[in-house]
Amino acid sequence: QGEPIRVLVTGAAGQIAYSLLYSIAKGDVFGKEQPLVLVLLDITPMMTVLEGVVMELQDCALPLLREVVPTDKEEVAFKDLDIAILVGSMPRREGMERKDLLKANVKIFKSQGAALDKYAKKTVKVVVVGNPANTNCLIASKSAPSIPKENFSCLTRLDHNRAKSQIALKLGVTANDVKNVIIWGNHSSTQYPDVNHAKVNVKGKEVGVYEAIKDDSWLKGDFILTVQQRGAAVIKARKLSSAMSAAKAICDHVRDIWFGTPAGEFVSMGVISDGNSYGVPEDLLYSFPVVIKDKTWKFVEGLPINDFSREKMDLTAKELAEEKETAVEFLSSA
Numbered sequence: 001q002g003e004p005i006r007v008l009v010t011g012a013a014g015q016i017a018y019s020l021l022y023s024i025a026k027g028d029v030f031g032k033e034q035p036l037v038l039v040l041l042d043i044t045p046m047m048t049v050l051e052g053v054v055m056e057l058q059d060c061a062l063p064l065l066r067e068v069v070p071t072d073k074e075e076v077a078f079k080d081l082d083i084a085i086l087v088g089s090m091p092r093r094e095g096m097e098r099k100d101l102l103k104a105n106v107k108i109f110k111s112q113g114a115a116l117d118k119y120a121k122k123t124v125k126v127v128v129v130g131n132p133a134n135t136n137c138l139i140a141s142k143s144a145p146s147i148p149k150e151n152f153s154c155l156t157r158l159d160h161n162r163a164k165s166q167i168a169l170k171l172g173v174t175a176n177d178v179k180n181v182i183i184w185g186n187h188s189s190t191q192y193p194d195v196n197h198a199k200v201n202v203k204g205k206e207v208g209v210y211e212a213i214k215d216d217s218w219l220k221g222d223f224i225l226t227v228q229q230r231g232a233a234v235i236k237a238r239k240l241s242s243a244m245s246a247a248k249a250i251c252d253h254v255r256d257i258w259f260g261t262p263a264g265e266f267v268s269m270g271v272i273s274d275g276n277s278y279g280v281p282e283d284l285l286y287s288f289p290v291v292i293k294d295k296t297w298k299f300v301e302g303l304p305i306n307d308f309s310r311e312k313m314d315l316t317a318k319e320l321a322e323e324k325e326t327a328v329e330f331l332s333s334a
Contacts, residue, residue, distance in 0.1 A: 004035040004066045006081050010112070011088025011130065012040030012070070013049040015240065019247035025057060025065045029255050037067040041077035042088065074115040081120040085250060086112060086140065089130025099326060102132065106330040109136045113143025122147055125257055125295065128154040129250060133187045134270050135323045138285040139331060141272070150297070154270035156191065156287035158242070158249035159183040163193040163227045167200060167209055177201040182289045183268035185316025191287065192312035193227040195219060197303050220308065260293045266300045277301055278313065284320045
């Protein structure tokens, strides 16, 4: 076993982290051979709760976990990081305008971006989970000018997994039989789950999803709505957010960054739009289909885009451009 890697999880006393930390610490993400130091950041009032989480991690008696560092200080949390998973953000409270939410989060992610810039390794991979994830990620990246923009990504893997699963359920196959669904755009209800390029394995034969399902109105209607609204549906039923599935999606996302994507498959990730060939404006943090190799992602190029898709892709880009504009205004005053 080599040197331990330093992994930061923010919002570490929260619900998603509680589902996530065990998977990371037991080797599901970075492999069964990779020792690690877990750095756990949360706000000062949560430090007692965090102590409890630390005790539980110790009590799991996990061989790969070399050290757990709980802290409320950015200079401790961001030091020499290999990977930062930014889960903590200001959640939307009842009666809160999206603008207020953005303002509060710009402050958090400006500060964390600056801390990454100052203390973390320049090779650090940063994954933003806290919502509004795309814009928070853009702000963090802009606040860390010495770290390559490509090292920042935000989580749309949960939406990607939701889309895969809906197709699998409809066809009575496993989620592993479905590949190459795409989430375009924002991790919000304007996102566009696209299955025009997705394939499904039915009785040993790989076919296109449209061909397999033979129900275009479902694919263009209820399917898209279900994926777009799934987070809200979970909250309505469970009275809590989708922490288990979010944690699983974070593991998938980070593992793919670390080990690469399987041959012939691509995944969805919010990444910087610079240099894309799909007509998405530059300087947005937008979810695209990507392949990953040697810890570096590349856009999947050359997918034909029909008019239905074009309209949906432009709509979510427009929302992201507006969010960015508001956030950048706040950034100058934050």
